[in-house]
Amino acid sequence: MQELSQPRRMLMPTTKRPDPVAPALILTPQDRGQALKAWLKRKDIPVSDFAAAIGIGRATLNRYIAGTKDLATAEQSIADRLLQAMGISDGEAWTLLSIPEDNRRTFRSFRPPPLGHGTVTRTLSDIRLEEPLFGSVALPAGTLIRVSHEGPALEHSVVRLPDGRLYAASAGVIAEGEQLGYLVSAHFAIRLTDAEPLQDQ
Missing domain, CATH: 1.10.260.40 (lambda repressor-like DNA-binding domains)
Incomplete structure (x- = not known):
């Protein structure tokens, strides 16, 4: 009695993905x-x-x-x-x-020069809000906030909640999450195109 031969599996040639190439012009x-x-x-x-x-x-x-x-x-x-x-x-x-x-104020390292910018600014961090800040201080997305990691406790601390949102907690309020520091300042621009047009009186 002859054994039936199993059909042979065809091995398909693999094509190597081309190596990624850096764009000639970086705009986005x-x-x-x-x-x-x-x-x-x-x-x-x-x-x-x-x-x-x-x-x-x-x-x-x-x-x-x-x-x-x-x-x-x-x-x-x-x-x-x-x-x-x-x-x-x-x-x-x-x-x-x-x-x-x-x-470049925030995209920098604390390494000593010439590689980085040293530890002078280590006590301060700038954070660009990807989502609005809420809590004791409300700020829109896009705002650049500065927080201090050292020194006296200020009125508002900034906390990253477990869901990733940033929360401003007033003094004495304990919020569960990663303490990012005390809110020092906020810088944001108002786009005139978003403002209400002025009406002639």
């Missing part, structure tokens, strides 16, 4: 993400390893790479760790990722 968060992706590929650094070095989840790093989150507006603490993990100077990273001038 997506371009910035592609530039970082190309840099990681050139350095042969896996995304998961880089995310671990920064101390953020791979999903969060993927959002930066995809451009759904803009690297230029990353919190100062994340930018500091990212720059340290890259091992290049703040200035080189600004050029590589085309970080706008307005964002």
